Every structure is written in structure tokens, then in C-alpha cells.
Amino acid sequence: MKARFMATTSAAVLAISLLASGCGSAGDTKKDNKPAQAATNANAVQINNETADDYKAIIDEYRKYVIAECDLFVTETEAFVQAIKAGEIDKAKAIYAPARMHYERIEPIAEALGDFDPNIDARENDVEAAEWRGYHKLEKALWEQGSTEGMEETADRLLEDVKLLRAKVETVDIEVSMLATGAVELLNEVSATKVTGEEERYSRTDLYDFVANVEGAEKIYELLKSKLKDQDAELTGEIEQRFKEINEALASHKSGEGYVSYDDLKGEDTRKLSQALDALAEPLSRMGAVLGV
Amino acid sequence: MTHNQESGNDQDSVLRKPVSRRDLLRMAGVGGLGLMLGAGGMGGFLQAGRSLNANSSPARNTGDQVPFYGLQQSGIITPPQDFLCFAAFAIRSKKLADVRALFQKWTAAAAEMTQGRMIGEWNEQHNSPPSDTGEAEGLSPSKVTITFGVGPSFFDDRFGLSGKRPAELRDLPAFNGDQLSEDWCGGDIGIQVCANDMQVAFHAIRNLARIARGIAVLIWTQEGFQRTAGADPTAQTPRNLLGFKDGTGNPDVTDKKAMAKTVWVQQIEGPAWMENGSYMVTRRIRMRLEVWDRTQLSEQEATFGRYRSSGAPLGASKEFDPLGLDRVREDGEPVIPVNSHVRLAHGDGSVQILRRSYSYSSGIDRRTGQMDSGLFFVSYQRSIAKQFIPMQQRLSQSDKLNEYIVHVGSAVFACFPGVREGGYIGETLF
Numbered sequence: 001m002k003a004r005f006m007a008t009t010s011a012a013v014l015a016i017s018l019l020a021s022g023c024g025s026a027g028d029t030k031k032d033n034k035p036a037q038a039a040t041n042a043n044a045v046q047i048n049n050e051t052a053d054d055y056k057a058i059i060d061e062y063r064k065y066v067i068a069e070c071d072l073f074v075t076e077t078e079a080f081v082q083a084i085k086a087g088e089i090d091k092a093k094a095i096y097a098p099a100r101m102h103y104e105r106i107e108p109i110a111e112a113l114g115d116f117d118p119n120i121d122a123r124e125n126d127v128e129a130a131e132w133r134g135y136h137k138l139e140k141a142l143w144e145q146g147s148t149e150g151m152e153e154t155a156d157r158l159l160e161d162v163k164l165l166r167a168k169v170e171t172v173d174i175e176v177s178m179l180a181t182g183a184v185e186l187l188n189e190v191s192a193t194k195v196t197g198e199e200e201r202y203s204r205t206d207l208y209d210f211v212a213n214v215e216g217a218e219k220i221y222e223l224l225k226s227k228l229k230d231q232d233a234e235l236t237g238e239i240e241q242r243f244k245e246i247n248e249a250l251a252s253h254k255s256g257e258g259y260v261s262y263d264d265l266k267g268e269d270t271r272k273l274s275q276a277l278d279a280l281a282e283p284l285s286r287m288g289a290v291l292g293v
Numbered sequence: 294m295t296h297n298q299e300s301g302n303d304q305d306s307v308l309r310k311p312v313s314r315r316d317l318l319r320m321a322g323v324g325g326l327g328l329m330l331g332a333g334g335m336g337g338f339l340q341a342g343r344s345l346n347a348n349s350s351p352a353r354n355t356g357d358q359v360p361f362y363g364l365q366q367s368g369i370i371t372p373p374q375d376f377l378c379f380a381a382f383a384i385r386s387k388k389l390a391d392v393r394a395l396f397q398k399w400t401a402a403a404a405e406m407t408q409g410r411m412i413g414e415w416n417e418q419h420n421s422p423p424s425d426t427g428e429a430e431g432l433s434p435s436k437v438t439i440t441f442g443v444g445p446s447f448f449d450d451r452f453g454l455s456g457k458r459p460a461e462l463r464d465l466p467a468f469n470g471d472q473l474s475e476d477w478c479g480g481d482i483g484i485q486v487c488a489n490d491m492q493v494a495f496h497a498i499r500n501l502a503r504i505a506r507g508i509a510v511l512i513w514t515q516e517g518f519q520r521t522a523g524a525d526p527t528a529q530t531p532r533n534l535l536g537f538k539d540g541t542g543n544p545d546v547t548d549k550k551a552m553a554k555t556v557w558v559q560q561i562e563g564p565a566w567m568e569n570g571s572y573m574v575t576r577r578i579r580m581r582l583e584v585w586d587r588t589q590l591s592e593q594e595a596t597f598g599r600y601r602s603s604g605a606p607l608g609a610s611k612e613f614d615p616l617g618l619d620r621v622r623e624d625g626e627p628v629i630p631v632n633s634h635v636r637l638a639h640g641d642g643s644v645q646i647l648r649r650s651y652s653y654s655s656g657i658d659r660r661t662g663q664m665d666s667g668l669f670f671v672s673y674q675r676s677i678a679k680q681f682i683p684m685q686q687r688l689s690q691s692d693k694l695n696e697y698i699v700h701v702g703s704a705v706f707a708c709f710p711g712v713r714e715g716g717y718i719g720e721t722l723f
Binding site for chain 2: 180241245282283285288289
């Protein structure tokens with residue numbers, strides 16, 4: 001689940017250079033039938049630069065989205081932390097899942113920025129017991145212990161971490177390839193823990209995370225859609241359709257402003273959600289290559 | 294940019310050729326990835342690929358392929374390979390166009406896999422998930438066959454094909470003693486993959502399921518095995534997990550007349566889209582191994598009506614001796630008991646099926662701690678109603694073997710006729 005963004009970028013350069021050279025020489029018959037000369041991938045670099053220029057507006061747009069989500073994440077975490085410190089259990093419980101959605105939408109960015117993910121989002125046993133902090137520790141206090149006693153320090157620490165994340169995303173270097181892989185990683189997050197109800201052990205609010213991860217992936221897709229369509233309209237249509245299907249499946253589990261508890265899902269519900277997710281992630285995983293990033 | 298590779302036909306076809314990168318590097322007489330960055334490098338690869346293919350003789354594959362294309366699908370009268378991977382799918386899409394496109398993609402992938410080739414065009418691109426999952430790369434095709442069929446539920450009102458459902462194709466009636474679980478029953482589509490290597494067989498099912506994502510989902514799978522050719526070089530009749538030879542009474546698959554009579558749907562009975570197809574029945578039959586293992590040999594042999602060691606009918610000496618159902622002992626009782634498996638399966642001898650079953654072992658039954666093992670029965674027949682059902686009715690009513698087995702899964706599929714190169718599986722129906 002850790003970022004592989006830089007590696008992906010260099011691989012993209014390689015792939016583009018291969019294709020570029022492949023196009024140029026396929027018509028030749030004999031003279032190329034020998035080992036290649038040393039690498040001259042200047043044209044590939046150029047292509048990559050052009051591509052990067054094309055994508056600048058998209059990246060700027062995505063950065064705005066990340067910052068906006070982070071702003072809301074800070075605001076709602078502040079309210080959450082206040083409620084915790086005031087011992088207002090019900091209020092804190094009500095804020096918990098919706099607040100986290102802002103984080104879940106941009107999780108790959110947080111993961112790319114160092115220790116934010118373990119500090120904010122680690123579950124018990126993900127890290128050494130002494131180092132465990134963040135949202136899930138407070139989740140356990142709220143739902144398991146039914147008390148926030150002794151949680152003041154954890155609450156303050158969480159808010160510090162969240163504010164620091166907000167500060168850092170301002171300058172994060174976002175590559176186009178991060179977008180393509182990030183969209184799939186968001187869905188892989190769902191596959192790994194949320195669809196099985198392991199993410200929100202105590203609050204059972206996994207569906208909120210599920211929805212937010214899908215929304216985060218869909219935001220990236222929306223930003224890349226017109227470019228993707230130029231390259232492969234069929235794939236674009238397929239992804240579009242699959243987003244529609246999973247959103248419909250998720251909408252059927254809405255309850256008021258939020259979503260039903262994971263415990264209210266039947267076995268066949270989770271299986272359907274999981275399969276709809278796989279159905280979406282498969283074509284989405286081809287997005288980067290089709291865009292050549 | 295990236296899609297130029299798919300637009301040029303010549304180039305396209307070259308890129309599809311069955312040449313691994315390793316082969317290319319070997320052909321080019323060099324190693325090392327630095328080469329790949331060169332502008333002329335890909336031209337070299339393409340050229341190498343072409344020339345390799347021109348004098349193509351993929352030596353490791355020779356004799357290890359079963360042709361995919363043909364009048365009939367392979368995997369039916371193909372001599373049984375060592376391993377089975379069976380998969381049943383439910384279609385989630387409601388559009389026939391999606392189903393048609395799926396079968397077209399499946400056909401292309403199956404044709405590649407049966408020749409031991411990687412599927413798809415995205416196997417060397419670093420910024421893409423590879424289109425072939427890769428675990429069969431470099432492996433012999435291992436006589437892999439991939440056989441496609443559709444179940445009765447395929448002909449409900451979803452795709453406008455209800456008028457084309459063969460009268461033959463309906464869920465089997467309930468038989469005495471059935472304890473069917475939906476975990477092993479039915480399916481809109483059934484795919485039988487057989488190969489002499491389990492990894493090769495699994496690879497096929499895995500990739501077909503991947504290709505289907507968004508259109509169809511797996512609802513159950515079953516792996517199966519037999520003794521391998523290595524363990525039994527003279528290819529004796531295989532033994533089931535009860536220790537008895539199973540399949541002695543099968544018709545001769547090299548006898549075209551017998552196959553036309555027993556296995557292949559003929560023009561006269563229709564529907565037209567099933568001509569040269571065949572109906573498949575699968576039954577997951579759990580064996581109560583613990584009970585069987587404490588049963589005396591004489592009782593075991595009376596149950597089957599054959600000797601365990603030789604496979605010969607009781608009272609005879611060789612496996613393929615006539616059954617001799619008329620023979621009686623001194624006390625007037627038939628030598629082959631009236632409720633023995635072989636007698637009931639044989640009936641009056643006028644009706645046969647082609648059995649193509651595999652043993653299975655799927656861990657233990659968590660409730661009892663007993664082994665969940667038995668027979669994944671597969672049979673092919675021209676008519677389920679005239680061949681399989683009467684036989685199974687006789688067996689379910691009186692077979693002495695029923696003390697030791699229980700049917701827990703059941704499915705029927707209409708397996709399409711074969712396909713010519715350029716066509717796709719199911720085209721006669723869609």
C-alpha cells in the first residue's frame with residue numbers, strides 16, 4: 001500500500017520510449033534486425049515533458065481538491081476533538097465517520113507524505129501498542145469503552161497531526177502517474193479492509209470509508225476523463241458504467257444522511273459490493289497505461 | 294501515442310506473436326535491459342519476433358497442445374488430462390451485447406492459452422498491470438482444454454434468448470438422497486478447464502474470471518485430480534477415492550459412430566445452434582471415506598459389482614470382460630448383486646454416457662472433522678433426459694453405493710459446438 005509513484009514515473013518514460021521507437025521502425029524490414037544501439041531516449045523525455053504540461057491544469061485542479069478536503073478534515077476534526085475533550089460521547093460519535101471521509105478521499109496523498117497514515121489512521125495492532133494513536137484509538141474509546149477519559153492527549157495529538165497534514169499537502173509534488181495509481185490504490189484500500197468490515201472494528205462505519213474511497217477515485221477519474229476518452233473511448237465508457245454500478249450499490253445502503261452499519265449488511269450484500277469494486281478497479285487499473293503516464 | 298501500437302495492423306499482429314521478451318533477447322543475441330531504451334531497439338525486437346515466428350517451431354510445445362479450434366469443442370472426447378479446474382459463473386450484466394463481447398474475449402484468450410501463449414497485449418508495459426497474470430509463462434500448454442457451456446438460467450428473460458433454450462436443458466429433477474447445497478449448484482455459464490498441470494489449469498480459470506469482471510462473476514469453482522500420467526504411464530483406467538476403477542464402461546472416444554450416438558447433438562434433434570455441441574452434467578458427490586474405510590473388502594466389491602484390484606466384473610477375470618449380469622451363484626443369487634453400482638449404471642446396456650470425472654479433496658468438513666472428498670462427476674451426453682436422468686434415477690433409488698456417497702452439487706450446461714478460427718464460442722446462439 002506504500003507509494004510507488006517515482007518508480008512508476010520512470011517506468012512510464014521507458015514505456016513511452018518503447019512505443020515511440022516501435023512506431024517508427026515497424027515498417028523497416030531488414031536493417032533493424034540486429035541488436036539496438038545504446039539508448040537515446042531524448043525523444044521520450046520530450047514526450048513526457050509535453051505530457052506533463054498537458055496535465056498541469058489537471059494536477060492543479062486535483063491539488064485544489066486535496067486542499068479543500070484537508071480544510072474540511074481539519075474543521076471537522078477540531079469539532080470531533082472538542083467533543084471528545086468535553087466528554088460528549090454521542091456528539092463525538094456522530095462526527096466521527098463523516099469527518100474521516102475527508103481523509104479517506106485523499107488517503108494515497110497522505111500515505112505519500114510520510115507517517116501521516118499510521119499516525120492518523122492506524123488500527124490497533126497496525127503499530128506498536130505504545131505508539132498507537134489517531135482516529136481509531138478514539139473510536140475504540142467511544143464505542144468499546146463508552147468513555148473518553150484519559151483521551152485528551154490523544155485527541156490533541158490527532159488535531160496536531162491533521163493540521164500538519166493540511167500544511168504539507170500545500171506543497172506536495174503531485175505527478176500524473178500518482179493520480180492514475182492513486183485512484184486504484186483507493187479502491188484497493190476498500191478491497192483490503194473496508195469491504196470485510198475490518199477497518200471500523202468498533203464503530204462499524206466501514207461504509208462511510210468505502211464511499212469516500214470510491215469518491216476519491218471517481219474525482220481523479222473525472223479529472224482525467226476527457227484525456228482518457230481521447231485515447232480510448234471504450235475504456236472510458238466501461239469505467240463510467242462501473243462507477244455508476246458501484247454508486248448505485250452503495251446508495252442502496254444509505255440511511256438518512258449517512259450509511260447503515262456494517263453489521264446490517266448481509267453476506268450477499270458484501271459480496272455484491274466487493275464484486276462491483278473489482279469490476280471497477282480492473283478497467284481503472286489500465287488508465288495510466290492508456291494515458292501513457 | 295500509446296494506442297498507435299494497436300492501430301497498425303501489421304505491427305499489431307507482430308506484437309501479438311507468441312514471443313516472450315526472453316526469446317527476443319535471446320534471438321537478438323544480447324542481454325540486459327539497457328537495450329530496451331534504444332530507439333532502434335524496438336524495431337530490433339519486432340523484427341526478431343517476426344523472423345522467429347516465420348520459422349516458428351516452439352519445440353517445448355510440440356505434442357503438448359490440444360487444438361482449440363474445430364468442429365466440436367475440445368475437452369469432451371479429449372482423453373482426460375490429469376487435472377480439472379471447473380468454474381461456474383453468474384452473469385451480472387443485463388445486456389446480450391456484453392455477453393457476446395465476453396465470449397469473444399474469452400475465445401481469443403482461450404485460443405492463446407491452449408497454445409501456451411500469454412494473453413493480451415499489455416505484458417511488457419511497465420505502467421500497466423500485465424494483461425496475462427503470468428503464472429503460466431514459460432510453461433508447456435500441458436494439453437490444456439477449455440470447454441464452455443451455458444446453463445438453463447442463461448435462457449431466462451434477461452437476454453431475449455428464452456425461445457432458444459433447448460428442451461433438454463433444464464435443472465435436473467430431485468433424485469432420492471440428494472443433499473444439494475447452493476454452494477455447488479447451477480450457473481449461467483460453466484467452464485471446464487483440464488490440463489496435465491494444475492498451475493496451467495488454474496491460470497486459465499483465473500484469467501477467464503478476470504476478463505469477465507464487471508460482466509460475470511464466479512459463483513463456485515471445483516478443482517479435481519486423477520493419477521498423473523507420470524504415476525501411471527500405461528494409462529490404466531483411473532481409480533476413484535474408494536479405490537475402484539472408474540470409467541471402465543465408457544464408450545470408445547475414437548469410435549466416431551459411438552460418439553455421434555452418445556455425445557454429440559445431431560442436426561435432427563436441434564436446436565440448430567447445438568449441432569455438434571453436447572450436454573454436460575456435473576454432480577459433486579461427496580464420499581463418506583471414513584465409513585467406506587471400515588467396510589470389508591467383500592462388501593466393497595459387492596457394492597461396486599467389480600473386484601477392486603483388477604476391476605473385473607464379479608465372477609469374471611479381466612477388467613474389460615463382459616459384465617455377465619445373468620450369472621448366478623450356487624444359491625441362486627446373481628453374482629453381480631441387483632443393487633450393485635455397475636449393474637444399475639449399466640441398465641439394459643442400450644444407453645451410455647461419456648463420463649469424464651475427477652476426484653476432489655476440499656479440506657475438511659468443519660462440523661465433523663471428516664474429509665470433504667469425493668468425486669466431481671462430469672458426464673457428456675447427447676440427451677440429458679434420455680441418457681443421464683434414467684440412469685441416475687435407477688442409481689438414486691437402489692444403488693448400494695448410496696450408503697457411502699451423497700450428492701451435494703448439481704449443474705447442467707449446454708456446451709456449444711466448436712469454433713473455427715475467426716469465429717467465437719457461442720456464435721451459433723448469439
